[in-house]
Amino acid sequence: MGSICSGRINFDPVERKCREMAYASSTSLGVRLTEGEGNLPKLVLTSPAGSEAEIYLFGGFITSWKVPSGKDLLFVRPDAVFNGNKPISGGVPHCFPQFGPGPIQQVTLNAKSLATELTVKNTDNKAFSFSTTLHTYFQASVSNASVKGLKGCKTLNKDPDPKNPVEVVTFPGFVDCAYLDASSELQLDNGLGDLISIKNTVYAVLWNPYLQMEACYKDFVCVENAKIGSVQLEPEQTWTAVQHLSIA
Numbered sequence: 001m002g003s004i005c006s007g008r009i010n011f012d013p014v015e016r017k018c019r020e021m022a023y024a025s026s027t028s029l030g031v032r033l034t035e036g037e038g039n040l041p042k043l044v045l046t047s048p049a050g051s052e053a054e055i056y057l058f059g060g061f062i063t064s065w066k067v068p069s070g071k072d073l074l075f076v077r078p079d080a081v082f083n084g085n086k087p088i089s090g091g092v093p094h095c096f097p098q099f100g101p102g103p104i105q106q107v108t109l110n111a112k113s114l115a116t117e118l119t120v121k122n123t124d125n126k127a128f129s130f131s132t133t134l135h136t137y138f139q140a141s142v143s144n145a146s147v148k149g150l151k152g153c154k155t156l157n158k159d160p161d162p163k164n165p166v167e168v169v170t171f172p173g174f175v176d177c178a179y180l181d182a183s184s185e186l187q188l189d190n191g192l193g194d195l196i197s198i199k200n201t202v203y204a205v206l207w208n209p210y211l212q213m214e215a216c217y218k219d220f221v222c223v224e225n226a227k228i229g230s231v232q233l234e235p236e237q238t239w240t241a242v243q244h245l246s247i248a
């Protein structure tokens with residue numbers, strides 16, 4: 001379940017199973033179960049190279065990804081609530097709208113990368129469909145941040161609605177825009193000196209709330225990896241989505 005240079009953990013939404021797997025892996029893989037905000041159980045993955053990731057068992061939220069320099073590339077909003085009921089606003093939440101057939105998420109940490117693999121299996125005896133998003137919040141200096149890889153994409157009618165997205169898309173104010181058929185690799189310049197590659201994008205959503213969140217909008221951008229429109233799964237079929245984040 002891992003190699004010498006990575007920490008990896010699989011978990012499903014059933015917390016008990018996750019705890020068992022975390023304990024089982026703790027000696028060899030740099031996986032530690034600890035108590036996070038709001039006394040919620042949290043896994044800490046570490047790699048020998050010094051990178052670290054924190055994952056709440058509640059919802060599988062990844063709230064921190066520190067690269068070996070110690071810099072955290074993810075952002076958690078100051079108004080995030082850790083009460084085990086409300087989604088945690090920040091990090092890498094995965095939005096999976098329906099209850100029932102549950103997603104399983106696998107997180108793999110290496111020296112300079114963080115990969116998530118979301119698997120959805122239809123365990124029912126009839127077909128069902130869904131949309132899903134990885135709603136990643138990145139630390140950023142919003143006035144200097146930009147995204148490459150969206151040139152020429154069609155956009156959904158959100159805000160702003162560029163008719164023909166340019167090579168380098170910036171965040172000049174309120175931004176909430178979906179880009180269809182984005183290239184499979186986007187490059188985020190977080191404006192803080194880091195170039196982050198986001199691989200396996202299907203559709204991208206860029207979001208910054210600007211003055212709607214005056215206290216924090218300058219410090220993050222969301223670059224989301226989405227499957228908009230439905231995935232149809234027949235009984236027993238599975239669907240897997242992988243997102244690979246890395247720095248040079």
Ligand SMILES: O=P(O)(O)OC[C@H]1O[C@@H](O)[C@H](O)[C@@H](O)[C@@H]1O
Nearest residue numbers: 089090135176177205206207224
């Ligand atoms: O649920 P959160 O983390 O507050 O994010 C909300 C935002 O999420 C974005 O994905 C949507 O495009 C926005 O329209 C929405 O406002």
